[in-house]
Amino acid sequence: MSEAPFAQVTIVGLGLLGGSIGHAVQAFLPGVTVVGYDADPAVREQARALGLAHRIADEAAQAAEGSDLVVFCVPVGAMGAAARAIAPGLSMGALVSDVGSSKETVAAALAEALPGHHIIPAHPVAGTERSGPDAGFATLFRNRWCIITPPVDADPALTARLLAFWEALGARVETMDADHHDKVLAVTSHLPHLIAYTIVGTASDLEQVTQSEVIKYSAGGFRDFTRIAASDPTMWRDVFLSNKEAVLEMLQRFTEDLTELQKAIRKGDGEVLFDHFTRTRAIRRGIIEMGQDDARPDFGRSDHNGTKSAEEE
Numbered sequence: 001m002s003e004a005p006f007a008q009v010t011i012v013g014l015g016l017l018g019g020s021i022g023h024a025v026q027a028f029l030p031g032v033t034v035v036g037y038d039a040d041p042a043v044r045e046q047a048r049a050l051g052l053a054h055r056i057a058d059e060a061a062q063a064a065e066g067s068d069l070v071v072f073c074v075p076v077g078a079m080g081a082a083a084r085a086i087a088p089g090l091s092m093g094a095l096v097s098d099v100g101s102s103k104e105t106v107a108a109a110l111a112e113a114l115p116g117h118h119i120i121p122a123h124p125v126a127g128t129e130r131s132g133p134d135a136g137f138a139t140l141f142r143n144r145w146c147i148i149t150p151p152v153d154a155d156p157a158l159t160a161r162l163l164a165f166w167e168a169l170g171a172r173v174e175t176m177d178a179d180h181h182d183k184v185l186a187v188t189s190h191l192p193h194l195i196a197y198t199i200v201g202t203a204s205d206l207e208q209v210t211q212s213e214v215i216k217y218s219a220g221g222f223r224d225f226t227r228i229a230a231s232d233p234t235m236w237r238d239v240f241l242s243n244k245e246a247v248l249e250m251l252q253r254f255t256e257d258l259t260e261l262q263k264a265i266r267k268g269d270g271e272v273l274f275d276h277f278t279r280t281r282a283i284r285r286g287i288i289e290m291g292q293d294d295a296r297p298d299f300g301r302s303d304h305n306g307t308k309s310a311e312e313e
């Protein structure tokens with residue numbers, strides 16, 4: 001598709017994801033108009049100062065007027081309310097999408113709020129532990145997967161346009177059922193966040209280890225956990241509540257596997273431990289071979305807004 005897939009895009013929620021889409025559309029789809037809206041007036045002010053969109057609306061319904069794509073980038077628990085606020089300005093021909101980290105409950109919330117509209121949910125599997133409008137950058141989606149979950153009655157032409165939109169922002173696109181998405185992401189993203197939140201909390205609660213020791217000796221593995229555990233509390237509260245069944249299923253399996261390793265340590269069974277660690281090392285190597293070792297491809301190497309740093313030139 002050589003022409004831009006949409007003429008005007010509205011982004012609702014101007015934090016990390018919404019801000020990154022705003023930067024990316026301006027950098028990689030230069031003919032497309034970007035309109036932004038956020039429920040928080042302070043975020044709207046910041047978004048204006050950062051140039052996240054060509055225009056930032058102060059009223060939700062005004063933000064959707066004239067747009068042929070509206071992307072909801074709010075916490076998954078706020079999708080329904082955000083969609084209801086936009087509804088009066090939304091044209092029946094516009095495509096409605098989102099970037100929520102869970103898909104079944106978001107699809108249901110959007111369908112309930114916007115009956116009769118074209119809705120095709122999506123999830124760019126790209127992010128960082130940061131949030132807010134100043135966390136966004138244009139290259140967030142480069143070489144990352146974006147999973148599109150079209151409902152069975154979705155218009156294939158609209159699905160193709162959404163796919164072209166994400167490809168233009170640099171993403172690799174895959175389509176799958178919302179239900180399957182939620183199971184896969186429960187194990188690859190949601191459970192790891194739960195584990196990170198747990199271990200950082202456990203370490204800081206230990207009586208034998210002081211807070212200053214936790215900070216001082218966190219150069220290795222623990223430091224990686226603290227990065228993930230710094231992720232936005234609202235976003236992650238909503239993810240766990242919205243993807244409850246799949247997360248609980250994966251948590252059950254994880255607990256069983258952890259018990260096996262616990263047994264091996266207690267029994268001094270080095271073979272079980274060695275075999276397990278050998279298998280997981282191979283998975284890590286596979287991720288790196290696929291060019292997927294860091295969710296932030298250019299982090300620390302450019303200004304992330306589409307222009308290259310001197311080092312990258």
Ligand SMILES: NC(=O)c1ccc[n+]([C@@H]2O[C@H](COP(=O)([O-])OP(=O)(O)OC[C@H]3O[C@@H](n4cnc5c(N)ncnc54)[C@H](O)[C@@H]3O)[C@@H](O)[C@H]2O)c1
Nearest residue numbers: 013015016017039073074075076078100101127128131132
């Ligand atoms: N952070 C990540 O790594 C990541 C990655 C992929 C997808 N996501 C998903 O993207 C979405 C946004 O996450 P984020 O990290 O950009 O969060 P964020 O906290 O950086 O931004 C969310 C913004 O939404 C606004 N908002 C909240 N309720 C609203 C409403 N009713 N109407 C309008 N604006 C509203 C907030 O004021 C805030 O500015 C979430 O659904 C999340 O699950 C996040």
Ligand SMILES: O=C(O)C(=O)C[C@]1(C(=O)O)C=C[C@@H](O)C=C1
Nearest residue numbers: 101124125126127128129189295
């Ligand atoms: O890199 C990170 O910090 C992330 O947590 C990004 C991450 C992930 O788990 O991979 C987080 C939530 C998303 O919905 C997609 C991406």
